[in-house]
């Protein structure tokens with residue numbers, strides 16, 4: 083309702099019929115003198131409120147006083163009392179209490195709504211009134227109230243007042259309702275400094291003014307007026323402000339109204355929300371029926387953390403795409419939007435839509451690609467099909483942009499062409515100078531990329547700087563069918579997706595430590611904007627650091643990538659350690675192709691190639707200290723053992739290397755890169771894993787070394803140590819197994835398998851025979867489970883080793899206790915139940931194809 087209003091006919095108050103006054107039969111018992119009274123029976127004082135309107139024809143209480151005049155309103159069919167009489171007043175009085183001075187009993191409330199009163203001069207003597215209701219009358223001035231010094235609440239709504247509070251200010255007026263009058267301006271109200279709440283709805287006010295000193299004012303409502311600007315509220319403590327249905331076009335001058343909690347600006351013509359930025363305590367904001375059209379306006383209120391209730395109904399903004407989710411995403415603090423409760427599900431959906439956590443994004447990517455792949459006809463690949471027990475071998479180098487991962491991946495593939503092939507990703511970005519299609523990336527158009535997505539070609543995809551990246555299954559397969567492990571580079575987002583797949587890549591993080599060096603490398607390339615450089619060297623790098631710190635085991639290895647040469651050396655060392663190659667430089671210091679080092683190895687290698695070429699290509703599955711092998715691993719190992727009558731040079735080198743590592747561990751040599759990698763907290767292992775990773779296995783390998791044996795057990799040879807150890811273990815084991823309870827036998831079986839079973843790489847187990855060069859048959863998994871283990875035997879073995887370490891005249895270096903400690907952990911001695919070892923006990927280097935690039939001779 084806008085525009086100037088004319089003289090109003092008061093509408094009847096919305097009161098039910100029952101509220102009509104009932105006649106007090108014997109009011110004469112109350113002597114009313116002014117507002118004071120004397121009582122004979124206080125019960126009589128239950129005076130009801132009078133409603134002065136009544137439909138024509140109904141009986142109406144009319145006081146006996148002859149001076150009452152009935153007027154008939156033809157138009158509305160109402161009858162109203164126009165002149166106030168003592169009796170009317172008497173019937174309107176209620177709530178007896180102490181007068182303000184505390185000496186008299188007085189009526190505190192007077193309620194005379196809907197009498198059509200024009201003159202209330204009779205009320206002048208009711209000076210003790212505290213609550214006065216004169217709503218629904220025809221009053222045009224209130225001077226009679228000047229005597230009511232103790233008035234606290236005044237309701238003069240629905241009258242014909244043209245001015246506000248035009249009487250002598252009562253001492254403590256707190257609430258005033260002047261709504262539905264004809265007031266056009268707000269006078270200076272500084273005298274009403276106790277005013278807490280004032281309602282000026284439905285007037286003709288054009289500007290907010292006169293409130294400067296109303297320091298107590300908390301509620302101000304000025305709805306349905308003609309206000310065009312928000313103002314005059316400077317530094318007030320208003321908490322509830324209603325300016326709905328005015329002529330406002332913008333939100334302004336509210337930045338000093340710091341206590342504002344509830345703001346109703348509905349029914350205006352507001353376009354923007356920029357005036358609300360500093361409304362830090364706002365709880366409810368009603369903007370229904372305005373002109374807010376852009377979602378970007380949300381930014382002005384999204385930092386208002388206290389905001390819970392928001393209403394944008396009937397604004398163009400609600401037609402914006404994903405409007406509700408966008409608002410909820412920007413303001414997750416909301417509990418109600420557009421009169422609808424905001425549910426937790428909506429909040430999660432909004433976050434997942436606009437800023438999905440990396441894990442969610444990766445899961446979605448994985449689902450997308452898997453579903454699209456299933457929709458395609460199934461494809462038979464040339465190489466061994468990937469499966470859970472035999473996934474494609476992959477090494478993934480990761481890190482922030484320009485950390486050098488791509489270059490290192492390429493170098494690895496170049497230097498170890500018999501073992502690694504570079505997996506080429508697809509991208510929609512344009513090639514940088516010098517980049518070649520099909521070599522650095524498969525450069526494709528966005529449309530082509532989408533076609534590949536729908537064809538289910540990708541294993542994972544990643545969006546970065548508006549460009550799409552993706553690794554296809556074919557890219558991996560094209561490397562795999564060559565008999566090589568695929569080395570790829572990608573950002574962490576891709577890794578998260580890969581972790582959802584059945585692939586089991588090893589992940590090496592290349593992390594620039596010096597931001598300056600990283601920055602320089604990026605700037606040197608000359609292809610990145612300043613903003614990109616800043617983002618990558620700061621946020622992106624920090625994110626990698628955080629993941630690495632907070633999720634131990636997420637990356638299998640971390641290499642400082644400040645100096646690419648050094649980083650590559652470390653990576654290369656890692657690979658060489660694994661491959662068992664030792665020397666990659668010739669006498670002149672030139673780098674040579676890493677081949678398996680010794681002459682005899684070369685011969686074996688060629689024999690092996692020939693042998694292998696007769697079979698289907700398979701992948702070796704090297705296992706390491708602490709690796710947790712599964713039955714599937716064992717199966718594949720056993721199958722492989724059947725196919726190959728002898729170990730590959732790679733495996734033999736691996737055995738030697740680990741023997742060496744065990745010796746070093748006891749002697750206290752500094753560990754190699756490779757050792758560092760696998761010396762991680764122990765985790766519960768399956769039997770073969772226990773064999774490989776167990777301290778017992780380390781001990782088993784130790785006694786293969788005569789030098790070490792002599793040092794630890796002077797005078798003892800390989801043979802008699804072996805016999806002694808075997809007796810110690812087997813003898814106890816047998817004894818125990820005979821008398822074991824069902825529970826203990828169960829436990830025993832596992833560990834016993836660990837002692838005597840073979841690992842997939844058969845690293846230590848072949849040596850257990852103690853006869854060099856004599857290969858032991860692989861043990862069937864079923865056979866493993868039949869063997870019996872006695873943990874006591876292991877304890878005894880531990881004690882014996884402990885004792886020998888203690889007694890040894892050699893100085894035990896700090897590394898030696900670590901081995902003993904390993905026994906303790908393995909046996910569960912002193913292990914805290916809550917202390918879960920890192921899950922990362924896999925080898926960093928992926929499963930390496932045994933044959934390299936095999937050719938049938």
Ligand SMILES: Nc1ncnc2c1ncn2[C@@H]1O[C@H](COP(=O)(O)OP(=O)(O)OP(=O)(O)O)[C@@H](O)[C@H]1O
Pocket residue numbers: 481482483484485486487488507508511542543544546551552553571572573574575576577
């Ligand atoms: N399939 C993929 N999945 C996820 N990330 C990928 C993929 N392919 C490439 N990336 C990564 O996307 C980022 C951007 O690649 P781009 O080649 O444009 O960057 P670059 O500046 O050359 O960086 P870098 O030198 O690290 O490769 C790089 O970090 C890159 O490793």
